[in-house]
Amino acid sequence: MDLPVMPPVRPMLAKSVKGIPDPDRFGGLSFEPKWDGFRCLVFRDGDEVELTSRNTKPLTRYFPELVTAIKEQLPERCVLDGEVFVAVGDRLQFEVLQDRIHPAKSRVEMLAEKTPAGFVAFDLLALGDDSYVDRPFVERRAALEEALAHLGADGPCYLTRITTDTAEAQRWFEHFEGAGLDGVVAKPHSAPYAENARTMLKIKHSRTADVVVAGYREHKNSTPERPLLGSLLLGLHTEEGLQHVGVAASFTDARRAELIEELQPLVCPIEEHPWGHWAEFLTANPDRVPGTQSRWSQGKDLSFTPLRPERVLEVGYEHMEGRRFRHTAQFKRWRTDRDPESCGYEQLEEPVSYDLGEVLSGSAGG
CATH class of the missing domain: 3.30.470.30 (DNA ligase/mRNA capping enzyme)
Incomplete structure (x- = not known):
């Protein structure tokens, strides 16, 4: 060449x-x-x-x-x-x-x-x-x-x-x-x-949603002497139960230390958690649940600390991919006024349906 x-x-x-x-x-x-x-x-x-x-x-x-x-x-x-x-x-x-x-x-x-x-x-x-x-x-x-x-x-x-x-x-x-x-x-x-x-x-696109905090993973620099939160695991309620919808991350080290301490009272045994049954999976399922492996994550520790799903967080997101946030969500603020069970998919904005063929063909002008 x-x-x-x-x-x-x-x-x-x-x-x-x-x-x-x-x-x-x-x-x-x-x-x-x-x-x-x-x-x-x-x-x-x-x-x-x-x-x-x-x-x-x-x-x-x-x-x-x-x-x-x-x-x-x-x-x-x-x-x-x-x-x-x-x-x-x-x-x-x-x-x-x-x-x-x-x-x-x-x-x-x-x-x-x-x-x-x-x-x-x-x-x-x-x-x-x-x-x-x-x-x-x-x-x-x-x-x-x-x-x-x-x-x-x-x-x-x-x-x-x-x-x-x-x-x-x-x-x-x-x-x-x-x-x-x-x-x-x-x-x-x-x-x-x-x-x-x-x-x-x-x-x-930039949107917000109220989600349930259901667990966290520790940061790669976390130590027993100074534990640091890496990411928050987020969920939304459906008729089938609490659905894993994505993660929130990107915090300063000071904020990571504050959050992990703040969440300790919510830590619960995995057996009592809505996602406890996911521990049996050895490969990632279509919903990419926490703790599962795929070819994208082989060798990484994907275990998580389960939390009682009692706290609601407002996050920013761009758009959905199926039932999940397409990208990492952004932490906005705690919503102490929201009931976790009220946080479902119905709050999410649905984009107007559009035919990809029209985008590719240019038949809609432009």
């Missing part, structure tokens, strides 16, 4: 902002949907194709169907920045995508046929013998559109939608979540492709 831009390359990143920013403050902005998949750089030189992750790790062996598609659909010599995703029905499914990272070739090949991945391109680093990394985004986008003008709505390779209209960007932010997208990204028109720099802007 001999390209103007060669791996390893760390992709350009984004910093979070609240609300759709004013383009005039940045000398012009273009807005794109924020895809919820694996960030991926594609390097193609004829029959040679390499896929690398955000952290420059190889992804090629996990997506053989994309290697074939790239050879058929993308320019013969190019370096593209984009996202690998898996769609089931009319929504992106991140958990199904995670299943593709598997050590067994036979399973990878089976999943490539059963749940094939797609690739959506949103930036151009090189084309033919020319590097584009030092060119402003508007030039890179124009060249990318010309190079991928032949791509249609059938995939599996796509060109992401784009708009300079802030009202349209706001509409995307509100509606595309129903197709499993993660928000909106804004790109300054004059910005070059800055490797590993937070040049772009991201606008993500």
Whole structure:
């Protein structure tokens, strides 16, 4: 492989902002949907194709169907920045995508046929013998559109939608979540492709929920002399009982020490805890319950300290993935005024349903 831009390359990143920013403050902005998949750089030189992750790790062996598609659909010599995703029905499914990272070739090949991945391109680093990394985004986008003008709505390779209209960007932010997208990204028109720099802007959904604190894990630096809380295990009530919904973490060391001391009166035997039966599991079940193992956590101590589920916490979260928070929730405040049994899924905001095919095809405008 001999390209103007060669791996390893760390992709350009984004910093979070609240609300759709004013383009005039940045000398012009273009807005794109924020895809919820694996960030991926594609390097193609004829029959040679390499896929690398955000952290420059190889992804090629996990997506053989994309290697074939790239050879058929993308320019013969190019370096593209984009996202690998898996769609089931009319929504992106991140958990199904995670299943593709598997050590067994036979399973990878089976999943490539059963749940094939797609690739959506949103930036151009090189084309033919020319590097584009030092060119402003508007030039890179124009060249990318010309190079991928032949791509249609059938995939599996796509060109992401784009708009300079802030009202349209706001509409995307509100509606595309129903197709499993993660928000909106804004790109300054004059910005070059800055490797590993937070040049772009991201606008993500932010919500709150009242959840039950059902346990905690200790921090990796915790000692018997100075115990530190690592994360809080969170639950929501259903007709079947208390459902594990995610974790809250990211505390200062001082706060970790305060929290673990504050929660000691609630510590209870595992046999008396609603999640006590999970101790029998040896592999992770679909709800990723505490104390279970998976290929993502082998070798880690996933045991937890059970707490009587009597305290309610308000947390911030971005969006749900099935019955769980997609990302780590943010500790907001204790809710001493809330009854734990009143904390259920009905309080969670449901995004407007939206067809992923319309996002990919651009049939809804933009």
